[in-house]
Amino acid sequence: MTAWGALPMLAVMLPVVGMVLALPLGARGAERLTLALLPVGIVLAIGTAAAVQAAGAPVVHLLGHWAPPLGLALRADGLAAAMLVTAALVVAAVALFARADFGTAAGATETRAAFAFWPLLLALWGAINLAVVATDLFTLYVALELLTFAAMPMVCLSGTRATLEAALRYLMFALLGSVLYLLGIAFIYAGYGTLDVVLLAGRARADLPTHVAVALMTAGLLAKTALLPLHLWLPPAHAGAPPAASAILSALVVKGSFVILVRLWFGVMPGLAAPMAAQVLGGLGAAAILLGSVAALRQERLKLLVAYSTVAQIGYLFLMVPLLVAAPGDEAYAARAWTGGVLQAVSHAFAKAAMFLAAGLIAARIGQDRIAGLAGAARLLPVPVLAFGLAGLSLMGVPPSGGFAAKWLLLTSAIEAGQWGWALVILAGGLLTGGYVYRVMAAALTGDGTQPALRRPDKRETIVLALAVVSVVLGLLPLAAFGLVQVGRLDLAP
Amino acid sequence: MMVDALLAAAILAVALATVAARGTFTATALFIGYGLLLAFAWVRLGAMDVALTEAAIGAGLSGALLLGAAARMRPHRVALDRAPGRAMTAAIGLGCAGVTAALAAAILLLPDPALSLAPQVAAQIGTTGLGNPVAAVLMSFRAVDTLLESAVLVLAVIAAWSLAPKGGWGGPPGLVQPQAQGGPLALLARLLPPVGILVAVHILWIGKDAPGGKFQAAAILAAMWMLAWMAGRTAAPPVSARWLRLVVAAGPALFIAIGLLGWLAEGAFLAYPPGLALPIIMVVEIVLTASIAVALALLVIGPPGRRA
Structure with a gap:
């Protein structure tokens, strides 16, 4: 139990209580409740980050005063704090954006989509927060359940046949992932008598049951994170959902299972060096970067292009794994690879949310989302097109964006570790990303030969631009500011 | 011992039959039977709480849910995916066998008595x-x-x-x-x-x-x-x-x-x-x-x- 330990606990419970109350409140009440909770959630997340930074150590809350292994703890370290702040800001932006699509005017009757959207959004927020601060592998499973059961209906909010099929396919992958993860948990408990990540870190043995357990859980989490070749569910699901839902799904939901994977690999079993397995994960990440980017280049529809771009950007996250496993006991080196991975997760969250929301505004205004039909879009919608471009810079890794800092850190770590292959993949991925972002920008910037139509200013444009600007400005932060994400890294903890 | 062996064999047989059944109603009926057998297994293991939950939720409510879903699906034609080719089937079989062997080996290597x-x-x-x-x-x-x-x-x-x-x-x-x-x-x-x-x-x-x-x-x-x-x-x-x-x-x-x-x-x-x-x-x-x-x-x- 540490001072300010209640902050992460409140950050988890706030959206959960909102989700529960949203049901009796109905669509309009739930919308207003969500908007009221947003500033509180942001304050809690920033407060947690400040507490972690000030203490230089994780803040911990023991639930019911019971300490693990008997009880459960919530523990915010630097990674958790960074993800809490990211989630709070992205959820806030998406909620403000979504009022136009899922808002309910006073006196209007409740609609199905509006009824469902707000509690689902709150549930996703709570699930992400729980996934980054829980330390018990079973509590993390509950977080994954919340995440899946909130994300799946988000995919098919529009109720069309295609989105229902996409949602069902997502559910199959996600449930398979849950089953594998749960099976792994059973082995861990039988082998160690505890499921607490912090306690397990000191006890993990390199025996067969442990390896089987970690392999099962890793496979399950990869299915949920959509790492190639388990990405098949992602493009139709993320491209078919309404823009606000796509933004949350691509920006945050796939990161929840990724953070759990990081806890498993570098929390539970840092001692069990598995260089071969780490190389395999890195290889899958590299394949995702290259194949995902090529697939994005070939898409006809804007939202599918953005969805395939997510497949590729998830690949970068996994480059962190072989780089960290290769850490030759060099603290500065490990810190760089770690910061690169976390920064990639954070900057991609902002950039991808901006991209999906911009794509949504563009598609809504010109009535379709074929890339070939984007001519004149920049004149009609200069702000969303600008936001799309800025977010694209961050995904490409052009300085001074957040994506640049992330990819630069990964690149230099790869070179330092002598793993040149990853460096080449990062560079090639950047070029390919530039290619597909250029395709969209070039199409949008061509005139369509007609008289300029009237611009319709839309308050939502500001939200989209703000997200894109954040994804760029992250790169301007001095590297010292990223000391936060090092706090409480389990493989560093004494 | 005899009872346990019979129970385990019955669970395996019903599980196989559930997977192999072609009709949704047959499969659901078998699944409910499977849940009840599992509940017995929990009783034999001395986990009465789990047995009760398995019988009530695993067999009972899930069974009712699946029966309802089967009834809703009946009037519609269900599109079946193309069956995988012979090489694919063999690869899937090998993969499953490998996972099963790893699970079995891992279970045998767990500490005994189990940590708790x-x-x-x-x-x-x-x-x-x-x-x-x-x-x-x-x-x-x-x-x-x-x-x-x-x-x-x-x-x-x-x-x-x-x-x-x-x-x-x-x-x-x-x-x-x-x-x-x-x-x-x-x-x-x-x-x-x-x-x-x-x-x-x-x-x-x-x-x-x-x-x-x-x-x-x-x-x-x-x-x-x-x-x-x-x-x-x-x-x-x-x-x-x-x-x-x-x-x-x-x-x-x-x-x-x-x-x-x-x-x-x-x-x-x-x-x-x-x-x-x-x-x-x-x-x-x-x-x-x-x-x-x-x-x-x-x-x-x-x-x-x-x-x-």
Whole structure:
């Protein structure tokens, strides 16, 4: 139990209580409740980050005063704090954006989509927060359940046949992932008598049951994170959902299972060096970067292009794994690879949310989302097109964006570790990303030969631009500011 | 030993038959049988709480849910994916065999006797006032997991309702049931609910000291409600009914409120004041039972249908 330990606990419970109350409140009440909770959630997340930074150590809350292994703890370290702040800001932006699509005017009757959207959004927020601060592998499973059961209906909010099929396919992958993860948990408990990540870190043995357990859980989490070749569910699901839902799904939901994977690999079993397995994960990440980017280049529809771009950007996250496993006991080196991975997760969250929301505004205004039909879009919608471009810079890794800092850190770590292959993949991925972002920008910037139509200013444009600007400005932060994400890294903890 | 071997063989056989069955109804019937056999296995392992839950939720409610889904699917043609080729089938078979071998080897290599937190639970259970160690884990030591799972049930109702087809919003959930005139269903719908409610209350109350508790009690209550609904004796309330939504949300909301009060008064979320743990836990259990029962029934009944 540490001072300010209640902050992460409140950050988890706030959206959960909102989700529960949203049901009796109905669509309009739930919308207003969500908007009221947003500033509180942001304050809690920033407060947690400040507490972690000030203490230089994780803040911990023991639930019911019971300490693990008997009880459960919530523990915010630097990674958790960074993800809490990211989630709070992205959820806030998406909620403000979504009022136009899922808002309910006073006196209007409740609609199905509006009824469902707000509690689902709150549930996703709570699930992400729980996934980054829980330390018990079973509590993390509950977080994954919340995440899946909130994300799946988000995919098919529009109720069309295609989105229902996409949602069902997502559910199959996600449930398979849950089953594998749960099976792994059973082995861990039988082998160690505890499921607490912090306690397990000191006890993990390199025996067969442990390896089987970690392999099962890793496979399950990869299915949920959509790492190639388990990405098949992602493009139709993320491209078919309404823009606000796509933004949350691509920006945050796939990161929840990724953070759990990081806890498993570098929390539970840092001692069990598995260089071969780490190389395999890195290889899958590299394949995702290259194949995902090529697939994005070939898409006809804007939202599918953005969805395939997510497949590729998830690949970068996994480059962190072989780089960290290769850490030759060099603290500065490990810190760089770690910061690169976390920064990639954070900057991609902002950039991808901006991209999906911009794509949504563009598609809504010109009535379709074929890339070939984007001519004149920049004149009609200069702000969303600008936001799309800025977010694209961050995904490409052009300085001074957040994506640049992330990819630069990964690149230099790869070179330092002598793993040149990853460096080449990062560079090639950047070029390919530039290619597909250029395709969209070039199409949008061509005139369509007609008289300029009237611009319709839309308050939502500001939200989209703000997200894109954040994804760029992250790169301007001095590297010292990223000391936060090092706090409480389990493989560093004494 | 003989009994256990037979039971294990039967579980495997029924599991195989469930997977191999071609018809959805056959597969569902076998799945229910499989759940009941599993419940027996838990009894043999001395895990009465798990056995009760498996029978009530694993076999009973999941079975009803699957039967309902099968009935909804029957009028529609189901598109079957093309069967994988011979090489693919062989590869899948090899992969499954490899995973099975790894699992089997890992199970044989686990420490024996298995590591367990049971002694620690036994040492600390006095502080909760409960006699049933499972209840103590669920409501005190790992109470936040239970709390979050109860919130997952609220989310599940919202998710199920979000699948309502166009034009169905606001009406009663599920398909309209014709009133059963005579026959076993009508008789059971009159006879069973009073008995079932009594049994559920008993299971809820003894849950503090013996196997039982809110999930099992709620599953029985939900079954009784569904029985009356299936016989057409009671209509499901519309999804827009405020009281219905309040009942579903009440249990988790109260649990969270208790947790936050624990934080304010005792300094930790879900900490119970000394001496008051048992009454607080029982109040939460009772309200949660009502919420879980309604949520489970609503999940089986399904989303609102298309209005004519």
